[in-house]
Amino acid sequence: MKRKRFIQSTLLAVLALIVIATTGCGSNGSASKGADENSGGDIGLTFGHFRVSKDNIDVLFGDTLNQFRADHPNIKIKEEAVAHDPYRDRTTTLGASGELPDIFMANGSMILDFASKGYVAPWDNVIKEDTAWSNDFVDGAFDDFKVDNQIYGVPVKMAAVHTIYYNKAIFKEIGINEFPSAWEDFKKAITTLKEAGYTPIGMGNRSSVPVGSTVFSTLADRVTGTNWFNEVKSGERKFTDPEFIQALEAMKELIDLQAFNPDINSIDEGQGEALFYNKEAAMHISGSWFLPRLVREAPEDIAANTGMAFFPAIEGGKGDAHAVAGGGGWSYAVNARLTGEKKEAAIELIKALSGEKFAVAQKEISEIPARNVANYDESKLSPLANEYSKMLEGISYTPVYDIRLKPALVKTIYQGVQELLIGASSPQQIAEKVQSAVE
Template sequence: MKKKPLAITASAAALSLLLAACGQGGTENTGAEGNTADAASPKIKLSIWHNFSGDDLRAQAVRAQIDKFKTEHPEIELDAQAIPPDGYRQRLKTVAAADEMPDVFFTQSGTSIKEFYDGGLIQPITPLLDQYPEWKNNFIPGSLDTLSFDGQVYATPLSGSATSFLFYNKSLFEQYNVKVPTTWDEMMTAVKTFNDNKITPISLGNKASWLAQSSIISSLADRVTGTEWFKKAVAQDGAKFTDPEFVQALSLFKELADAKAFQTGFNSLDNTQMEQYFIEGKAAMMIDGAWALTNMAASGTEEQLNQVDVTILPSVPGGKGDPNSMSGGSGGGLALSKHVEGDQLKAALDLIYTVSGPEAMEAIANSNSIVTYNVEPDQTKVMPLFYKAFNLYKSVKLTPVYDAYLTSSATEAVNNGLQEISMGGNPEDIAKKIQEAQARELGQ
């Protein structure tokens, strides 16, 4: 008699299993009554878009932090999309126009994030920074300025922006007895000498058109005009892009193109091809951003990397800008859609901290990437070239990157205009197009 209740219980259990098996019908039944906890607590869905899609070490470091979040949060269904950089900004604009932003997304600092702020598409992450004051206080002073509005922070920089390093091949300079240029005359002499010896003077890949703007004209023009002039021209307050000093800056870029400083077909090559061309020793110089460091670290051999050194662009005659400078500042960061709330908001903030917090900053720095965070790169993990570039970055004045300040229309006018100039276009005509685009978008 004592065993009967146990037998009934066992039979009931067996019947329950049988009914559950029959109910499945050969497919997964996530809503079965035996799984009421899961039914009552469905997974939180979260989306993140970013442009760290390549094989470079920085992209790998960022994606590794996203994967870490996935592993640590099985209760969250994370849709992570890595979108190639060239089409990334346009894709964001498309979803922004329909107010269908991803929950978390990477955006550049300056103009890019300001457009999302002005459109009321994002919400601040200040509460997250306040939750982790040690993280907040370790960013280099000023790092959060171009990612903040009305006293609220909308993203923290995943990296530092340094867009105009002058990389050069030490072996080629020594072989042809060329001085590393510190003045414009020395630059043009170097261009001529390398051309005479059938060596491409400067590797350039301007297929996507932003490279020449970001890496060359941003720094070169500042040397001519000075930073204050540029800020006035951006605001259309006391300066215009048709002013003689800016036309002079565009003329210097034309001087490089006319002197055949760049390889044949540079407007049909992307920046990855450009960097590969340089690291293989086919060009004596390359003007590129900090991203080139992690790209070269991923693709170059130790022998190739040992041939590369780094400095800044040369001074220009009569320039009003500081010659000990380069264009740069805070890079972009992860922004938060205004629609995220409740448990999804908590999950999104946790994701941002995982990808942007102290551990991530250390991982990104050790991927040969500059960060605007107080962390010392591990010299056993980074290449000597990166360590030198990082210290160079910290020793110079940082000046504006054009596309972080100009309106979208004016940025496009600069990008397209530099391609036009490189194919024989007139600097005065291009300056007029840039001026009209900036004034029009500001309603002036």
């Protein structure tokens, strides 16, 4: 009898503890929300971003944010900032539980995920109303953040997710003065480099993202063309189509030539860059984000001898050779649960971070802004950065797989490319696996 009562009281105690713990969290949450709305004019906004380093762009971002705070003393911005890679994980996790900040940075893949769950607010009305702000954006800047023809994010910047950085001195040494402009010549160059004892392309691919993103997205587009990608995304075509298998086969051609360093899948990106820095590798493939790093970190003779190029056209391929995988990549998004003046404040803040003034400053620190800017100070750019921005003029951007497709599909494709790298699967097998991940 006594024992029974004891068990009851214990159970009650445990239950009470759990109830206190859970409701405790709950009431905390609602209390802070209430405070935001009622404290007489003050508007509280949480802002999730990854601008935490001492890089130029992060400093510019911080300065702009502080300027905005000074201009709008009634808007209280609470930053929830973590570094880029953990930020991705954090935001995906917050998204899974629906606890996203008021404003946050989201890439195309996240937007795709969040828009279908109703977590992000559309921008179409704002874009239509404030044409002074929205007119100057680069063509296709919003494409990465469109779901069912509605725009859910404002691009942070433009990024080319593929650029071949090559060592001109090494190319000269093996008798190539101009970067090959045909696929066959490119393959020949790889063979010659290999024979001369160089690693033709040095990269790190432990996470399977670098090769998938910076090599395969562009290479695949050269073969399949962008139309095929759009059709496969809408479900009209399949990954088992001959186009995609040919794209994987083009990738396999490079692998069969032993174009990559043998330890590519066990080292990370930084270690791959080191191969380019110490002249072991003649080429390194990365995105536009590598350029500022190269200017800052590379030994002087490497930086002076670096040339930049894109994949040449592939004979019989449907893609445009004057194109590169890229686009907005990351965007600023607004939480769908914001309303009234809170939402207006959020929109105003994002306009400050994507306006003319910000874009000019971006250009002057060798970034590629998402809007066309004419009046910037060219002397502030390094020669390499100037060359690069000329290279990107008039280029068209093609879809990046890890930005346009859902995360689960991206992982399957990139893992497939990694399997291709180690010779574990054939193009046909990978295509079937990817298609089954769609279904």
